[in-house]
Amino acid sequence: MVKQRATIDDVARAAGVSKSLVSFALNGKPGVAPQSRDRILRAAGELGWVPSVRARSLTTARAYALGLVIARDPAVISEDSFFPAFIAGIEAALAPVGQALVLSMVPDERAEHETYRQLVAHDRVDGVILTDLRESDSRVPLLRELGLLAVTLGHPQQHSEFPAVSVDDAPGIRAAVDHLVDLGHRRIAHVAGSSGMLHAARRSMAFSEALTLHGLRPDLVVEADFTAQGGAKATRDLLALEHPPTAIVYANDPMALAGMGVAQRLGLRVPEDLSVTGFDGGEAGRHNFPALTTVVTSVQEWGGASARALLSLIAGLDVADSELDPARLVVRESTASPVQHRASRALSAEKSIA
Amino acid sequence: MVKQRATIDDVARAAGVSKSLVSFALNGKPGVAPQSRDRILRAAGELGWVPSVRARSLTTARAYALGLVIARDPAVISEDSFFPAFIAGIEAALAPVGQALVLSMVPDERAEHETYRQLVAHDRVDGVILTDLRESDSRVPLLRELGLLAVTLGHPQQHSEFPAVSVDDAPGIRAAVDHLVDLGHRRIAHVAGSSGMLHAARRSMAFSEALTLHGLRPDLVVEADFTAQGGAKATRDLLALEHPPTAIVYANDPMALAGMGVAQRLGLRVPEDLSVTGFDGGEAGRHNFPALTTVVTSVQEWGGASARALLSLIAGLDVADSELDPARLVVRESTASPVQHRASRALSAEKSIA
């Protein structure tokens, strides 16, 4: 049996006051006599009254929900461990405050815009979290046009009035490069994510800077698209070079794992013949053989911090840009000193020329 | 600039009719003069009017949203490619009808119950999709108590008045076993998922039946928990046996991949020394070396079918149990004929005793 839910009227009657006072008391407004407040709260408790979000939404013009729109091919998104952890973090921040997460997964950018419009047209959310920021991201002006509040993961390239919640990828990439150089690698390649994505570009730039700092030329950078398939292709291209790299820094784990598969298929040993590092490390890399050396970030905390920032923004507070713990390297088994063979000999020759 | 949204009053005024008539026209109720209907629809179109979901929710006592509560450790869920694809399928079914998906990810069963209660208390959803059915699943009676509609993925063990949308795992497992037996394997093990989960039990039972059908004894079944770590441990245990298996059928891909890693770490070649099959195959297995032979199901379609069934149920229709395409085997590289060595010789000896 589903019993009728109590309403504010039931509580008012039980407490012997008006609806207004019940509303004030429950919303913690000042100017309610302590005894009235007690009586009201007790009555509400006894009746098990929870204010109707529907009614509140109508009067306050708020949805009490946050939105997350993920624009990726579903086949691809399942490779990536980022979103589940990120969503878990959001969830943990929302549950205690009685807010909900409305999730959309769309295949492309067109559907993405349509989804944001629908979200607004149907008043589903009070704000959204923008992930996977892109070059001159069309979502920033779109949301502004729609009047939807947002926080961005990292700083957009263009002007944005939305707070950014960021994690610095660079230290992780730098640490990966330092680690490889320490091991004796001189010919280090990078398989980047789609250059249209800001975090891909950032990682790529960090890679080049780190190499330059070591006096090495960042001339082995191949753009892929964050997918296993793209990572595999990029790796095949790199290994087909006359002077193939002895180490590859990948922009994410799925590409690194697929790249490792390609190398092994070609008869190379990892890490003896090829060292490999990933990024955003999940469980898959840990149980691979060899276990993947990777760069990790606190994805779950990022989700929580983003949600809280957005909630504050919605509440009308000033929220400043914030920065979480930077990415850091976790060394496992896929990196080692290069064995002296053709590729590295070729490198020495090149170095003496440089 | 955010312009004020049009309301039903604006449309009524523009069309020169009452609000009631606008409401009737828009909801396709009978008994509206064709010309009035036209006038109203045109006015609505010109004003860009979309009925407020908030107001409709309050009057119709509907949320126009579906819920999905995932109860898994976030570190673990990201290994599994099931949910992203499943959610994409739900999304594709909901978007055209203007409904939303409210997603919750919770770490354990206690939080899970609390989440369902909150979903109901806050009127967030009209129904939920129950995944990962468990033995004597406490969610079935809970939802009944809460008066929340639902569809289940597969049939619960206990009595349930909720429609079931099912995919038969058995043919896939059977095909995997047949394939291995055809290759010459006689000592085939199974690494099962958590026995408390119905689909784990079903896969395990299908495995045993298939083996029995071939006159083999299903005595090498180890229970794990669907995680890479659990799969790795189960594999270590199996390979430490005096007469280790020559092939292992895993209940999902993350366990299979981790198991393969364990075997390779022990110096075994896959598939020469050990054949391996997975389940619910995603991209990761395809790019592994060797590529994982696995059982696939149409996860995305499952999501769509579930959402549509639930929508029908909420609309008050009778919805029957339904069955989608059964799971099927995809042979890749991780399976081959066993090489004749100690383990298989030992097996022959055992067979002659049996």
Next chain:
DNA sequence: CTGAAAGCGCTTACAG
């Protein structure tokens, strides 16, 4: 400090 009233934007009997 408290109550009566209006209003949020719809839907739905009820008359006509």
Next chain:
DNA sequence: CTGAAAGCGCTTACAG
């Protein structure tokens, strides 16, 4: 076929 009115369950000025 159509309109006036009440109601969904809250919040929020406005009086007092």
